[in-house]
Amino acid sequence: AQMRTLRFPRMARATLETLLARDWSRHIVGQRAVAHVAAVHPLDGDQWLAAFAPSDVLESLADAADAQGWKTVDVSTADDALAGAARMLAPDDVRGGECTIVLCDATGATHAVHVRGGVPWVGRRFLAGAMAADVATFARASVVSAVSRAHLVLIGHGTHTAGLARTLGADGARARAVDPGLPPDASSVELFAVARAMSAPALHLVAPRAQLTRARGMRATTWWLVAATAAALLAGLGIERWQVQRDLAAVQQARAEIAAPVRNAMALRSDVEAAAEITGMLAEREAAASRVSGAMAAVALALPEGTTLTALRISGDSVMVEGESARSAAVYDSLRGVALLERVALAAPLRQERQTGDVVVEHFAFSARLRRTAAPPAGSQ
Numbered sequence: 001a002q003m004r005t006l007r008f009p010r011m012a013r014a015t016l017e018t019l020l021a022r023d024w025s026r027h028i029v030g031q032r033a034v035a036h037v038a039a040v041h042p043l044d045g046d047q048w049l050a051a052f053a054p055s056d057v058l059e060s061l062a063d064a065a066d067a068q069g070w071k072t073v074d075v076s077t078a079d080d081a082l083a084g085a086a087r088m089l090a091p092d093d094v095r096g097g098e099c100t101i102v103l104c105d106a107t108g109a110t111h112a113v114h115v116r117g118g119v120p121w122v123g124r125r126f127l128a129g130a131m132a133a134d135v136a137t138f139a140r141a142s143v144v145s146a147v148s149r150a151h152l153v154l155i156g157h158g159t160h161t162a163g164l165a166r167t168l169g170a171d172g173a174r175a176r177a178v179d180p181g182l183p184p185d186a187s188s189v190e191l192f193a194v195a196r197a198m199s200a201p202a203l204h205l206v207a208p209r210a211q212l213t214r215a216r217g218m219r220a221t222t223w224w225l226v227a228a229t230a231a232a233l234l235a236g237l238g239i240e241r242w243q244v245q246r247d248l249a250a251v252q253q254a255r256a257e258i259a260a261p262v263r264n265a266m267a268l269r270s271d272v273e274a275a276a277e278i279t280g281m282l283a284e285r286e287a288a289a290s291r292v293s294g295a296m297a298a299v300a301l302a303l304p305e306g307t308t309l310t311a312l313r314i315s316g317d318s319v320m321v322e323g324e325s326a327r328s329a330a331v332y333d334s335l336r337g338v339a340l341l342e343r344v345a346l347a348a349p350l351r352q353e354r355q356t357g358d359v360v361v362e363h364f365a366f367s368a369r370l371r372r373t374a375a376p377p378a379g380s381q
Contacts, residue, residue, distance in 0.1 A: 003120065039205050051077050051205060059208070082112075084195065084201060090151065102135055136171050322366075328364040
């Protein structure tokens, strides 16, 4: 799922969710061209917090819930789950203001979200091995006030959060560690489940089939109200029509204002996607390219002075080097220093031969393997 802060005129949430679900590609860059479900939450002024998720993913989650025999399943974004935990764990004096909540497992800080007014404002997924400086940088970039006044809530086992809290406190931040009671080896997924259970989400992502089921269930309940509210509906229809016309005019004006930037953004997105595709193709070709020539050149350049090379064979990833040298140990050390080679070892016993003038020459034969080149990750952009 992806979250965005959007500007739209005030309107019914269902109306805006339908509009965003229909035109989701205007607001996010989707990995797959599939239908998306949108959920919105009003912010200050004309700002809305919106979440987008692929419909097929939500349907898969609903199918899994049915297979487990669950009657209902609530789906929310990770940022929304952490924001709900912040509403419960943040100090009372900042609960309605700004706060940064950080998720920590055995590997360190994994996720963080900056909350303003109880709703997620910006989230971050840290790289593996993130340090306290990365957390402080995210808090410093997100908070409006000075970093010395930033409030951070660290969720995780005490053995993982105590050191981070002390380091952030020494940097001037107000860090509070919260232990949810899980084992020390609990994963970030399990910590997310605990955070999600602390508070209801601000954005409810519902699969289209579940929406249809709920709608059908409401029909039987509301049918008896139809006759009693018919007159009110006629009056409301006129009001709603006027409201829709006014909102439509506002939307049309807003679309006209952002038409040029949207066109430029879509063109830029197409260029980025094309460049990413070319980069992936080049990376695959590079990983599959033959390294025989480079390995032969590297071996020849690495041999010490005075070494005679009699045979150099490369078959697949196997390398065989034979020759003569006054010091075979120096040849062994030089081959170990070649970056393309690994597992350098003697292929046959050294043979010494005394030449004219009591000059001893050693006949050597070493075997090695070409180092594997890491293939590009599948689906990398």
